[in-house]
Amino acid sequence: MAYLVLPGGMEQSDRLAAAHWIVHRSRTRRSGDADRLYAELRDRVLRRAMRGPGRPGPRLGPWLRARPAAASGDDLELTGALGGLSAGARAAYVLHGVEGLPDDQVRARLAAIGVADAEVALAEAAALDEGTSPDERRALLARPALDPTIARLYGRAARPRRPAALVAAAAVLVGGGAVVAAGGLGAARSGAQAAFLGGRPEAVTEAPAGLWRRTTRLGLEAWNPRGDLAGDGGLAKEALRAWNGGERAVSYDGTGTAPPSGRPQLLYAGTVDGRRVALLHDDERVARYTALPGERGKRTLEVFPEGRILPGGASPLKLAPGRYLLPPWVTGVKAAPLGDGEARWADVPVRDGVTAPVGAAAGAGCWRGPVLELQQPEIAHGRPYTMADLGRLSAANLMYQPPPPAPVRRLGPHQIDGAPEAMPQGFALWGRLGCTPAGPAALDRAGRGDVESATAWEFWSGALPDKGGKGHWVCTRYAYDNGRSATYATLLDDRGAVLTGAHTDTWDCSRLQRDVVSGGWWRSPAGRWWYLAAASRRVTTLYADGPFERPAVKDGFLTARGPAGARPPSGRVLLTGGNYHGQLMPVFQARS
Numbered sequence: 377m378a379y380l381v382l383p384g385g386m387e388q389s390d391r392l393a394a395a396h397w398i399v400h401r402s403r404t405r406r407s408g409d410a411d412r413l414y415a416e417l418r419d420r421v422l423r424r425a426m427r428g429p430g431r432p433g434p435r436l437g438p439w440l441r442a443r444p445a446a447a448s449g450d451d452l453e454l455t456g457a458l459g460g461l462s463a464g465a466r467a468a469y470v471l472h473g474v475e476g477l478p479d480d481q482v483r484a485r486l487a488a489i490g491v492a493d494a495e496v497a498l499a500e501a502a503a504l505d506e507g508t509s510p511d512e513r514r515a516l517l518a519r520p521a522l523d524p525t526i527a528r529l530y531g532r533a534a535r536p537r538r539p540a541a542l543v544a545a546a547a548v549l550v551g552g553g554a555v556v557a558a559g560g561l562g563a564a565r566s567g568a569q570a571a572f573l574g575g576r577p578e579a580v581t582e583a584p585a586g587l588w589r590r591t592t593r594l595g596l597e598a599w600n601p602r603g604d605l606a607g608d609g610g611l612a613k614e615a616l617r618a619w620n621g622g623e624r625a626v627s628y629d630g631t632g633t634a635p636p637s638g639r640p641q642l643l644y645a646g647t648v649d650g651r652r653v654a655l656l657h658d659d660e661r662v663a664r665y666t667a668l669p670g671e672r673g674k675r676t677l678e679v680f681p682e683g684r685i686l687p688g689g690a691s692p693l694k695l696a697p698g699r700y701l702l703p704p705w706v707t708g709v710k711a712a713p714l715g716d717g718e719a720r721w722a723d724v725p726v727r728d729g730v731t732a733p734v735g736a737a738a739g740a741g742c743w744r745g746p747v748l749e750l751q752q753p754e755i756a757h758g759r760p761y762t763m764a765d766l767g768r769l770s771a772a773n774l775m776y777q778p779p780p781p782a783p784v785r786r787l788g789p790h791q792i793d794g795a796p797e798a799m800p801q802g803f804a805l806w807g808r809l810g811c812t813p814a815g816p817a818a819l820d821r822a823g824r825g826d827v828e829s830a831t832a833w834e835f836w837s838g839a840l841p842d843k844g845g846k847g848h849w850v851c852t853r854y855a856y857d858n859g860r861s862a863t864y865a866t867l868l869d870d871r872g873a874v875l876t877g878a879h880t881d882t883w884d885c886s887r888l889q890r891d892v893v894s895g896g897w898w899r900s901p902a903g904r905w906w907y908l909a910a911a912s913r914r915v916t917t918l919y920a921d922g923p924f925e926r927p928a929v930k931d932g933f934l935t936a937r938g939p940a941g942a943r944p945p946s947g948r949v950l951l952t953g954g955n956y957h958g959q960l961m962p963v964f965q966a967r968s
Contacts, residue, residue: 377418377474381425381466384459391455394429397637401659404632418475423489423859424660426463457504464497469504488881490859492888577620577635580612580642580656588705594690594755596643596657596682599704602729603646603653611645615654615665618677625677628768628826631661633679648696648730655693655701657682662693662769680769683826683857689752689761691770691828698733700748700771702726708751710760712803714744714810719792719803721749736765742811747774747792747803762792764806766816768826770857775831776802779848780913789831805832805850805868812873814852814864828857833885835892836910841935842900845870849910851885851892851964861886865894865964867908874898877964884962891915893953894964895934897944905938907949915953915961922949 379395386394402420404413458466464486471482479498486494588598605611619625619640625633636658643655643662654665660682668674683691692700702709709724711734725732736744748763748771763771775789778801792802809815809832816830836849848868855861863884865877876896883889895909907924911932918929920936923945927936938945953961 377470378421378425380455380458380470380474381422381463383428383463384456386459388455390429395425397429398424400637419485419489420858422467422470422485426467426489426491461500461504462497464491464494465500465504467491468494468497468501472501487883488859577616577639578613579639580616581639582642585704588703594703594705596662597641599641599643599657601642601644602701602704603644604728605645605647605652605654606642611652611654611665612642612656614667615645615656615663615677616640618665618675619656619663619679622677624675625679627679628681631679631681633677636661636663643693644695644701644730646728646730648699649733651696653695655695664693664695664769666696678769681826681857683770683828689750689755689763689773691763691772692731692748692750694765694769694771695730698731698735698746700731700734700765702729702731702750703752704729705752705755706750707753710749711746712749713746714803714807715742719747719800724748741817743816744807744810747806760791764792764816764830766819766827766830770826770828772827772854773829774806775829776805777831777833777835778802779834779837789833802832805834805848808868808873809850809852809866812866812868813875814850814866814873814878816854819854819862826857827854829853829855831855831885835885835912836932838931838933840869840898840900840908841906841937842902842904844898844900847908849876849894851894853885855886863964865892867894867896867898867910869898871901874966876966879962879964882962884964889962891953891955891961892964893918893951893961895920895949895951896966897938899944902940904940905944907934907936907938909934909951909953911953911961914955916956917952917954919953920949920951923947 378398379391382391382394382398398421402417402424404417458469461469467489468482468486468491471477471485477485482498483494486497491497583598583600585600587600588594591598616636619633620635622633622635627633636656638658640663641657643657645654647653650668652667652669656663656665662680662682664678664680666676666678690703690706692702692706695701700709709726709731710721711724711731712719712721713736724734731748734746734748736746743766746765748765749760750763751760752758762774764774766772774792776792777789790802792806810817812818816827819827831853833851833853834848835851836847838847839845840847846869850866850868852864852866853861854863860881863879863882864875867874867876874896876894885892891912891914893909893911893915895907898906898908900906907920907922907927909918909920909927911918913932915932918932918934920927920934922936924936924938927934949965951963951965953963955961
């Protein structure tokens, strides 16, 4: 699948090398249900293949010496034809042709791996097969010459005087990984081959200073090493030995603690608040090594997913609590703690790309940031962007969309920052959400990666019944860097918050699905229960049926009087909403 989904224009040998590398990097050591693990592996493989291998070089490691066992005109014709399709259409094609999934399952998988329009991808893939019968397609996909798991591996001499060894090997995808059977390499393994076949890299690579000015891919590959210990190499080697050994290593979100497959890139090596800290980058992972001087037992190695390049700006990397390594093109930083309802931005000193300590406001059981505003005057439009520390290595873009009658921006929600046009109510809203069940502290991070954006969409606000004051209905969406999501609906009033529903891995409250309905029981200051529901601006019908008096609807807000008492009424509530096309909208409801 990786072989077929990779972009067009690649040499056959490079395509094979990249496909093997993608499968190798997608493996996981987790155990569990085989079907579920296979489906997760398939999603990871397709997602990476759609992006392509990126810049060729050490990241492909030993696979660069793999060559197809046989050439095939049919192979080149099919990969050439697929190369003319969009990435989503290539993924749709193999999900149909290789996996044999029906259209509805293909749509679901395409959405899960980040394809914006599954219908367009399906139509584009189907057009490629016009005039070809399903049997002919299956025969083409099953040709032995097309099978990229049959390869030759060429060994290179470890020392100049030793002859190279040539071996044939079959790489077989088994459940969750690529298994290579090889013989005859002996002492002739190169450093890269040894890294794959059981050896370990013994050195790191470094990007030259200013590389970001000479490339259009502003990923971690463009970060030159910083830190007071980056020059002597001792701490980098210590961190690499720890990664190779895997002792006391912690893996986040299924990235695994396996040693790097090639020479990792040094991002930072230095002293931070009495700790010695090193950051190493291995393709799609970042390892953070932390050691307390003089205390041999207090050393940790944490392995995180790298995350994607964000359109709003690259994330800083957390070296220690409140200390961040900035992208080399960031020229200044401001910070503001959440919690007091007002954004109080203050300049943060920066030295050698590392911030001075940035504190967060106090708040037991609450998420309080900090929130960072980063200046990048030489990048894109030059506008500052906002990142929030949600507790892991990378930070998240922090966004806000105001309620009607404010317009919905075509390009999405507003930044939460200190710019003159910024909306202060967005910062205050995030301060309140941080202490609710919809706050970042309540997120289930298992297998989901880092959060790359957090958006609070206030889809309704207005007066609550029974002299309840002003209410705010908010859809809070957390988008993870692996394409997954967590979305919460919350009703805020002057006294607190009520969680009115949660969804996972959907388009809800994003640019792909802007319409939403939510409802739940709410107790007024007078002690009476009300069933309330609200809808976003394009929902034209709102209906509820349940254990309450006849509901009334006005301006997208439904109120239904219930009884007084300590507990809400029992019984099922049916809540629906539709747009002017008659389509039903996603509904957020708390479980009764």
